[in-house]
Amino acid sequence: MPSTVKMWKSALLTALIIIGIGAQKHPAHAQAHETLTVAGGCFWCVEADFESVKGVSEVVSGFTGGNLKNPTYDQVTGGDTGHYEAVQIHYDPSQVSRSQLFHMFFRSIDPTDAGGQFCDRGSSYRSAIFVSDPAAKAEAQKAKANAQKALGQEVVTPILPKQTFYKVDEYHQDYYKSSDRLAFSSVGLGVKKSVAYKRYRKGCGRDARVKSLWGDEAPFAK
Template sequence: MLKWIDIIKYANNGAPAPDRRVEKTEEEWKALLTPEQFRITRLKGTERAHSSELCSLFEPGKYACVCCGTLLFDGSEKFESGTGWPSFTQPVKENAVAYHKDTTYGMVRIEALCNTCDAHLGHVFEDGPKPSGLRYCMNAVSLEKVESNEQKLTFGGGCFWCTEAVFTLLKGVAKVESGYSGGKIDNPTYREVCSGMTGHAEVIEVTYNPAEISYKDLLRIHLSTHNPTTLNRQGADVGTQYRSVIFYRSEQEKEDAQAVIDELQEAYGDPIITELAPYEQFYKAEEYHQDYYANNAEAGYCQAVIDPKLKKFKALFRDKMKTETI
């Protein structure tokens, strides 16, 4: 998660390298864009406040650069700032946006640009909502809404190396990230979480297409590939950070999660004690935790703990797996 100190660092030292670069002449941009789009994105203009319906749209979707099509923001990070411009708390990727110090009009501000094509997007301020505290104040003209029905699900069931290894194999799953949720401090480190003092659980955040795999099916797989009857423990991993938990994003998700728990209860001799908690924030874990099994399949923990879990998963849910992973 980016915070203000990161924005200042990138404004002073340059943003991370973009995934690609798009460069065109002024005439080529003029031929591609409307006059207003050209004025805002290529001449660093500002649209009139409250001039776009984009300010009041909060349905799922993604937002791309109107010039080059690079994905910049996810609708889940959009919020009502009351400023009259669309506002976001985070970009979709750390290298999606570039930052420049802007001293025009007698002010010192941080300008936000598309890191792919240098299109002017707006400015970033440090008066946004917690936990990032950022407000990406964007010109709606700079953005293009991209329809997407992807949804996210966050849950924990022991070491996130194990759960990540399972869910990356599923059809309809676009992305799995390991991280921390349900605790008391912002941006916890692995060492802090392992202390048990922060209250966070090791979790994964699954981005999935509900047209291909349902929320309930994901939870059925979750509850069937770890032991949801042991309190704060999975095998030799002991502590509150290893608790069985589902973070719901709506009352409907809460009801559906409880229905799945009730459905699977008779398969277990002991009561399912999986915690149901409202989702607040997901903090992505350190990079060395991401794709851990894929990068360390020969490690002792992977062979002793994750391999048997994957074998059980494949026996139970072969029909749910991506074809290339069977």
């Protein structure tokens, strides 16, 4: 009996050691990811752009920057809430850094435009970066200065304190890749959301303007 107990204790100790080593090599998924909040005009477009980046696990569309709690899409686009159409970018910092994301963000928008982005005008379509700590603010400011130097024009995109982020309803999430059909839209009848999105993006002139500003530095413009 004593030898059996010793065998069980030895096996248990070995198992605990293996589990401990495994935990060190494979930290919890949640601990490996961070979140970045930016506004770059239409959140469908920003979501589509950054979900293509290696190291980004998800981009969530929503609103931030205003005072109205739990705003609706219609309330925000109406222009009286102070909110921006924004996204939260969930990423793995071991694969893509915050500085790299800031760099790409400035080159995916028109940071010289204070009145909106591309064909979308008004306060809800303004660009901005939202930060929660001094390190993020410093990185954002450096990226902004680099963007201004590269363009040779004033960059007006503000760097603001992070505020509550309100996720928009599911209708607007992953719009760019949805196969749901729209009974009516400004770009056609009975078309898939993904098709309507492509027509909207082209018609709005987003990629054409970004390409004209940034040339080969534009990471997403086609």
